[in-house]
Amino acid sequence: MTRIVVDAMGSDNYPTPDVEGAVMAAREYGVEIVFTGDASKIQPILDSVGGVNPPIRVIHAPEMLTMNDKGDDLVMKARHKEAQNSMAVGLDLVKNGEADAFVTAGNTGAAMVTALFRLGRIRGVDRPALAGPFPTATGICSVLDIGANPDCKPVNLLQFGIMGSVYAEKVRAIQNPKVGLISNGEEAGKGSELVKEAYPLLANAKLNFIGNLEGKEIFSGHADVAVTDGFTGNVFLKSTEAVAKLLVEKIRESIRGGGPLAILGGVLVRPAMGKVRKLLDPSEEGAAPLLGVNGLVFIGHGRSDAVAIKNAVRVAKNAVEAKVLDAMKSAIEESLKK
């Protein structure tokens, strides 16, 4: 049975959504859950939601990493051998083969740094990348890196493409995933120096490389994987989130201010609007995989609710069962032979 570690101290409203969501996943998907975190806080929630078979385990980890952990202080906490925070304890279970994957909705930076120190990197991978699942007109596009590496070299982008492609194929079951490169123009030859140098590397790799991508190609669903440096990817993530939020707010405001008929109309379209909100809601996907570390790690949004945690566990289970880590290792190894 697949064993997933869930950081009980991850989400903004920890540990309730984290624990409830993981219990839902244990029941729905038949995975074994191991919680790391403050046992005195986890147990009451477990008691209230009732039993699961096989029983859920709790590994007490009295400390936690928060948004305040950064810089050298974070590195110390992340790498300290005897670290007692819920991330380090959970990741060590994966490292030692006592669990198959780690899920957290905690501080993204802390999770990335801790994963890097506890698990190390896949052989040959220079930089791990966080792959964000973006909803498009037709499905999902994985954008990577969305924030692990603000400065990248061309070879990093090549490896992001390889890892993203393997992940899409194995975990999303997409045959021959279409991989594109985010640029400031669709035509080959457009781009920053980084993009111009990465382009031929991606084009010559064993990838279904479809060339440069602009926003419209990404959101219309042209690509399964979109490669970019972590600075651009992070700006992409945060700016698209922000503009979608502004748009929805402005629509609400405009309906409310539009008189009784508009308000009635607003009530009537509410279910339809709800469907759209759900479609564009990252919690449907649950979490972003951190690709390139030597273990399976999924990092969810701090705002994750129980459903998001449940979905993150589902995605982690799929990744374990698809043996995506081994497949990534082989693909990276092969890319280094040339």
Next chain:
Amino acid sequence: MTRIVVDAMGSDNYPTPDVEGAVMAAREYGVEIVFTGDASKIQPILDSVGGVNPPIRVIHAPEMLTMNDKGDDLVMKARHKEAQNSMAVGLDLVKNGEADAFVTAGNTGAAMVTALFRLGRIRGVDRPALAGPFPTATGICSVLDIGANPDCKPVNLLQFGIMGSVYAEKVRAIQNPKVGLISNGEEAGKGSELVKEAYPLLANAKLNFIGNLEGKEIFSGHADVAVTDGFTGNVFLKSTEAVAKLLVEKIRESIRGGGPLAILGGVLVRPAMGKVRKLLDPSEEGAAPLLGVNGLVFIGHGRSDAVAIKNAVRVAKNAVEAKVLDAMKSAIEESLKK
């Protein structure tokens, strides 16, 4: 009277929106319009819309730059002394003092290159930048550069901040404009190498520098000016456009598929939705100024309709009358003294 050159061959549906919009502006704002382009195509539209006082002038420019003009070929057409395309002819009028500003809805790359060769740069400016006006919850944020320079140095970002601030103050009448730096985190110290080096330059300049910005700060209206390199800015522009378009499409689709009550609701909220669309419509702002060239140049979207052209002429008029070019020259000069 302020004299604005309008490229009649600019928009996707040239010359009708270009000519009609500029005539509307002439009537509404009392500006003098000079069209450049194919006189045989411009004159019939002018005849159909009736006269304006003072009469509108047409300078015949038999050639035009299109989306196919790029690379060396474009450079040749942009710099050729005897160039007969509507952009080069129009920009020369500004250069020679026969007009005060140039407006085009043509190929952005062609307009930037042609402007650079015909007008040159402001003394001390290393790279001109295209400043895109983005609608926010509270007004407008100018994001620059949105595409002129895919690779930037820290000093370029400093100069973008200075030029953007002067523009916001003079043309938008914002006192002490708030200038931020787009980054992958709000805290100082977050960012790519470029951002980390640009930060102290902006902080030590005579600017109301508010630090790093993420998407949520930009769209909630925290900043009047957001500085970034042209690669990131262009990705920002195109991805936010694309996600807004996807969202509106999905809402429509969901309402249409939501049964008779949802469809009725959709009809009732249509005026409210229309208001939101208008709010987020870049044509309200008309065009993006190209800051740093030695003359006033405004580049509109290819999709510009007559209203967008009219608004672009209005903004150009405001810029001329606010003497923003002189103010930018002084501010850049002063920044070089230190």
